[in-house]
Amino acid sequence: xxxxxxxxxxxxxxxxxxxxxxxxxxxxxxxxxxxxxxxxxxxxxxxxxxxxxxxxxxxxxxxxxxxxxxxxxxxxxxxxxxxxxxxxxxxxxxxxxxxxxxxxxxxxxxxxxxxxxxxxxxxxxxxxxxxxxxxxxxxxxxxxxxxxxxxxxxxxxxxxxxxxxxxxxxxxxxxxxxxxxxxxxxxxxxxxxxxxxxxxxxxxxxxxxxxxxxxxxxxxxxxxxxxxxxxxxx
Numbered sequence: 408x409x410x411x412x413x414x415x416x417x418x419x420x421x422x423x424x425x426x427x428x429x430x431x432x433x434x435x436x437x438x439x440x441x442x443x444x445x446x447x448x449x450x451x452x453x454x455x456x457x458x459x460x461x462x463x464x465x466x467x468x469x470x471x472x473x474x475x476x477x478x479x480x481x482x483x484x485x486x487x488x489x490x491x492x493x494x495x496x497x498x499x500x501x502x503x504x505x506x507x508x509x510x511x512x513x514x515x516x517x518x519x520x521x522x523x524x525x526x527x528x529x530x531x532x533x534x535x536x537x538x539x540x541x542x543x544x545x546x547x548x549x550x551x552x553x554x555x556x557x558x559x560x561x562x563x564x565x566x567x568x569x570x571x572x573x574x575x576x577x578x579x580x581x582x583x584x585x586x587x588x589x590x591x592x593x594x595x596x597x598x599x600x601x602x603x604x605x606x607x608x609x610x611x612x613x614x615x616x617x618x619x620x621x622x623x624x625x626x627x628x629x630x631x632x633x634x635x636x637x638x639x640x641x
Contacts, residue, residue, distance in 0.1 A: 454555070456585035460614040462628075464596040466496040468620040473497060473559070477504050480557040485588060488551065490543050491561025492516065497593075498561060506559075509547035515539045516565040536566060540577050548586055556588030563592045571602050575610065582613050 429436040463469045480487045488507040491498045493514055502508060515536060540562070547558060567574035578592065592614065599607060608630065611617050617628040 454587045455589070456587055457589045457615050458582055458585060458613070459589065459591045460611065460617045461591050461593045461620065462596055462599060462618070463593065463620040468622055469497055469593065470500055471623045472620055472625065473500055473504075476557065476559070477501075477506075483555075483557070485557035486551040486554040487557050488547050489559040489561065490547070491559075492565055495561065497559070501559065507547070507550055509543055509550070509558075510562065511539060511542045511546060515562075516569065536570075536573050537576060537580060540566075540580060544581070544584070544586070551586075551588075553587070556586055556590065558586075558588065558590045560590060560592050564594050564598060567594060567598045567602075571606055575606060578610065578613055 425436055425439065429439055432439070461472075463472070477487065486507070487501075487504075488509050489498060489501045490508070490510040493510070493512075498508070498510075543562065547556070563574060563577060566577055581590065581592075599610075602610075611628070611630045617630065619626045619628055
């Protein structure tokens with residue numbers, strides 16, 4: 408037995424567009440909406456575990472992004488957290504905005520603060536970066552207590568500056584042990600441009616989406632493997 412789905416709250420333009428599409432498809436408007444709702448409900452049952460790559464050229468563009476993300480993460484009731492170097496503009500802003508700092512101290516990489524240098528050197532001698540990153544992931548997961556994350560990772564940028572090979576190892580580590588929610592791996596442009604194309608493409612492919620910041624604008628980068636014949640097509 409079929410049932411009608413009554414849709415209220417559409418503005419006139421949406422209703423008109425949907426009616427036109429229904430006529431073209433030869434189906435009822437209700438069937439289109441019911442199908443969309445069914446798919447939406449199915450998606451809600453699957454907890455997102457997204458792994459994104461963000462490329463930015465300067466602190467100003469990232470700061471602008473973080474301010475917008477703070478508002479959206481609050482509206483989505485996500486667990487706002489980050490990891491990265493002490494005293495950077497990004498981590499200082501997120502601390503002021505009351506994001507959870509999941510960075511394990513002492514920080515694995517040298518800070519500009521000479522007071523931490525001796526202790527950081529000792530830390531680097533005793534721990535490898537993979538073990539350190541596992542500690543950071545466990546720390547954040549425990550505090551989040553199964554709440555979906557909005558996690559900004561600036562640690563990965565320092566890893567890549569030190570060793571591209573280590574950065575790729577850490578990316579694979581996270582990709583194989585994803586947490587619920589949204590994780591953003593943030594790289595400065597200058598670091599990526601110093602890597603070879605093979606590793607850059609591999610880095611792109613292990614993320615669900617790649618985004619590039621240009622001032623206050625966000626661009627999504629689409630990377631697809633193509634046949635050489637595409638070079639000769641309009």
